[in-house]
Amino acid sequence: MKTLYLDIFSGISGDMFLGAMVDLGVDSRTLERELEGLRLDGWHIRTAREQKANISGVKFDVQVARGDSHPHTSADGTTHSHPHPHHDGHGHEHGRAQGAHGGPLVATSLGQIEISVFETNVPPRFRLYLLGAHGNIVAPPAPRTVALETVRPGKKRQLFKFKRQADYLEATEELPEPHEFTAVLKLKQGARTETFETQFVEDHHHHEHDPHPHGRNFEEITELIRQSALSEKQKSIAVFHRIAVAEGAIHGRPPEQVHFHEVGAVDSIVDIVGACVAVEILGKPRVLAAPVVEGTGFINCAHGRFPLPAPATLAILGARGVAVTQCDETHELVTPTGAALLAEFAESFGPMHGLVATRIGYGLGTRDIRTRPNVLRAVLGESHAAGTGAHDWETDTVVVLETNLDDINAEILGHFVERAFADGALDVFHTPIQMKKNRPGVLLTVLCSATDADKFSELILRETSAFGVRRHTAERRKLKRELATVKTAYGDLTVKIGKLNGKVVQVAPEYESGKNLAEQAGVPLKRVYEAALKEMTTDE
Template identity: 45%
Template sequence: MKTLYLDCISGISGDMTLAALIDLGADLAYIEKHLRELPIDPFEMWTETVVKRGITARKLRLRVEKPRRGHHHRRAADILAMIDKSGLPPRVKRRSRAIFQAIAEAEGKIHGTGPEEVHFHEVGAMDSILDIVGVCLAMENLAIEEVYASPVPTGYGKVRMAHGLYPIPAPATADLLVGVPLSDWNAEGELTTPTGAAILKTLVKGFGPLRSMTIQRIGYGAGEKDFDHPNVLRAMLVRKTHECGERRNPAFSEAVDASGESEEAIAVLEAQLDDITGEALGYAMDRLFASGALDVFYTPVYMKKNRPGTLLTVLTLPESADRCERILLLETSTLGVRRAMWTRRKLKRRVVSVETPYGPVRLKQAFLGENLIRHLPEYEDVAEAARRAGVPFYQVYQAALHSHPDGEK
């Protein structure tokens, strides 16, 4: 699985993202070929090499002919229809549509109109259509499956837009950044545009620092303005360190210290139920574990009108949270699911095999620093050995537990 990490060191915009992806290796000819198949006005697209405060980066250049139909704005509904009817690759359609839909909803909310009736101004002009669809084509060309990003700086001050002078971040940008972690670092000027914010909002799976990743390639996309800092977006093609083998967190969500202990982010999903059978709860638990839940448990609670009920709690890695949330909505009677992000500290772990009179059994060991603090026999191994030998489960369990009390093989 190919993973993209967007390091928003100086914010993000559509043209910076496209330029960074081209610098990362996306084929400009592939992007142009698909863009020219859209019913849009003639254009030219190329990149130049520029230097931003000592960093060499790609700068996207566009030349767009005046609209044939004499207008400079397009309705959101028209843009979405254009994408739907196009011959773009399916994933490019989905991603492009999601970005434009998010922008339309933000603009509609600000201006008090329905999303489909929004007339795009700054974000709806031809160059932004090229930027957004171009970004999605570049990701398709690079075969990007998942996108992660750093917290993003917005900038501060004021920016002149179609309706007047606005504070930074602009209203639509601010709305799009709801739920997106913002960087502590800032500078005067607009660092993150509505298009950039929409890319983060719709395409990024999670936000955080660059951890537990192997960097494979790096690309830099330059912004238009010159600041006292490098005005670039850094795009990295990365491989998750734990991508193979045991299921682990998204790459940035786990930090491992020198002792081997780690702290990771987990999603906690909750729903309270008072009108569901025990059989349905059992089935839901099976579905949740099959969908990636780390743990599922039920707690007796008293609900409104003193009704006895069940609090259903699911612990899962962030990348499985959406799937588990969908299971809760489909397989239980709840009308809503609460979600929160927690952190948990994990001890360093190791699995060893010990010999018992009933056959080999695996032990899960836990270390605090270099000290072994506990080891527990693997349930399935104990159960299988007990069935095979025709002895009680506890007998095999104790034999495994005391085979090597020092934890060595």
Template identity: 40%
Template sequence: MKVAYLDCSTGISGDMTLAALMDAGVDAEAIRAAIDSLGLPGVELQVTETMKGGFRAKYVRVEHPEQHAHRHLLHITKIIDAATGLTNAQRALAMRIFEAVAAAEAKVHGSTIEKVHFHEVGAIDSIVDIVGAAVAFDLLGADEVVCSPLPTGRGRVSIDHGICPVPTPGTAELLRGIPLQDVPVEAELTTPTGAAIVKTLADRFGPLPEMTIDAIGYGAGTMDFPDRANLLRVFVGTAVTSPLRDQVDLLETNLDDVSGEVIGHTKQLLLDAGALDVYSVPIQMKKDRPGCILSVLSRPEKTEGLLELLFRETGTLGVRRQRITREKQYREACTVPTPWGEVEGKRGWRPGGISTFAPEFESCAKVAREHGLPLREVYRAALAAFDGSAATRPVGAGEPVATGHDHDHDHDHDHDHDHDHDHDHDHDHDHDHDHG
């Protein structure tokens, strides 16, 4: 699997992204041709070599005539739709980035996506940066884009609405749900364009993933800092992790002051919101109170939403959160014949191992209801039908895997809960108010 990793140690902007991707080997002439097709008069993309803090990097600058127009999303859409040098995929990706900006600006200005004005991001250089980045990422063809936590910088900047603290309101809105890091630099390190690109393209956030590096690109920012190189690095390579291994977040909280009805209701809401699994374990808490640990397994991109739901529904004062590695089996949906009709289920296997089969409860229950049978009898018949089929043979690692109907019901109850029954009464409210 091809992976691109954005190392944003001094932030990210549109021109830095474009420069880094070109330096990593994306065809600069193809990007130029796509930008030329936008039909923006007097626009020229200049790509040069530069030095930042003693390191060589590419530097991108957009030359264009002076402008005073403030554009709406409709104007941006017309420009992109008319560009003959963009593929449908590139056009769609560019529009997704602009729509992310429009949604953020509409939120902070109390307007709508259609009515909101693009200021900085509606300028010609930002249009070129966003379209160029969309083209570059499409040409790169990465299967996954991973990004480091983003530094916003510090201080204040002047925008069309006056003097604003860093991050500006629109940028802060774009950064919702994205992990941030503090870099002590008095400057705007992550621009609205950079934030929109990351918001749209990053599949997950974290450290440099396990990969074999094929190329590294360096994109230079415009500012110079005395104690660090103002560079965006892009690592491009091949993931070395097994497709049978992934990372998930484990959220846990100790509860002794909510009813069973609330816990059951919360579990269902969490599953409906995309949790991989939700389960509870009875425990004995302080002052001999009976309680439970409510545990949630979540894909990293779903964690923030599930965390908020957990706080809202249970009123807990604290949630433990950790990133864990999960080992899986290949799996695919399949059906088996029984004397009363087909039963759906899920087949799982490891490379070189024997297949296993888990009948789906709803499918078995439907057959049992329709034919007046005990549920366990339908289960037994489904398992017997699978055991008698060729599907139980050893399976090689290269066998194709069907992904349809894979609801990830891998009830892999990893019960290493670190039972520190502290009930989290230390008011650790985790006030992540997205301050940048």
């Protein structure tokens, strides 16, 4: 069956996952059009083919506009750029002094340079973009000719050097918090050095497009997704729910009251929803993953400095029962977003087994790390279970959830069945049984994917009178299926055809199609079915 294997030997983040998906063939324009259904302003997707440790792949970024600023040029030629808030109703306009990546623009002899800070799922670093005459990004100057110095209160200074990364320069060191300082850009032009100064101030009202620049809570994100025009909403909400449960356990709050910081910003919302959309575009393959490997050391996050794994990452993976092994890499490899995507989508964790690769994609991380290429390898192919080589049937593994009930109202049971199907269960049914003390009862059974097993276990415990749920996995063998249209005296009817080793072994009319024809013709449904089966037999 169609399988996506995530080879996470160097970790996983939202942008690495999406880069790998684009490298596998997900069209970034199609992805962006689908994500516009979120109705969030001020963002766009940037993808570029780059290299990490000589591995070619796709670097995926969500770029967010941050507002406007005024440039001020002094008599000595030093340029100062001060961010300003927008105030509706004032009769003046601000010149565009902030670039596409949210950083201030400074005018230099080379052209305008945007000084941005990139910190999506990684520690913050300066990035410098050189703009051409038409505002387009052009090749940056040589790294050795550029330096940037931060000046903080008390005249505390830090000098940053840069290295070339595709079409921008990136600082070789991380930028400490807080991001409030004077930035002095230095460009060496022959024997002279040009100096340009601009102010960085963290302030909520500097974010013109997003009313929640520093995050949203789980309820707000859930409502945002539910009110969107996305075709797939449940998976996106489920990923955020895993993060909310983890954060809630850490901070002692109910999940719906958890306020997301990094994960609640526009770029992270687009990352998470985009990942779910990308899997849908790929055709919803079965997802498997390699064992989870995390680095060591510390990270800086919204709540302070923490040892790796990050608290949310460890909680998310622990709740799903996923083992974590640390390696000697001194950086974060698995982000909370990456952990939540693994927990939601991956059915199991282990080495590849019986997988025939048809496409391989590489999603590139931001930093250069010491012990391995900072890439996520995604393998799309066909997996075959052992012992199935003589047949071309499809195989998969499902979770079977069961509970015995002898005291449930029939209306409640019926409601549960409808609710479970609506939430994505593969099958739901109940069977009459005899229980202790000769009491009649029902065996309630739910079939679902491994990633949904906890969700439906909780649904059974909340919505029925059950005190416990039995759980086991089962392998399935399935006929290859296709839909066909059969012309009958009552109109065109959709039928489902099942094939084994290339031969038709099952034919079944689709109920909704047959019901519509029967109602239109005013005949019994069984007559429509008989007509369809007759036509199928004649065709053979």
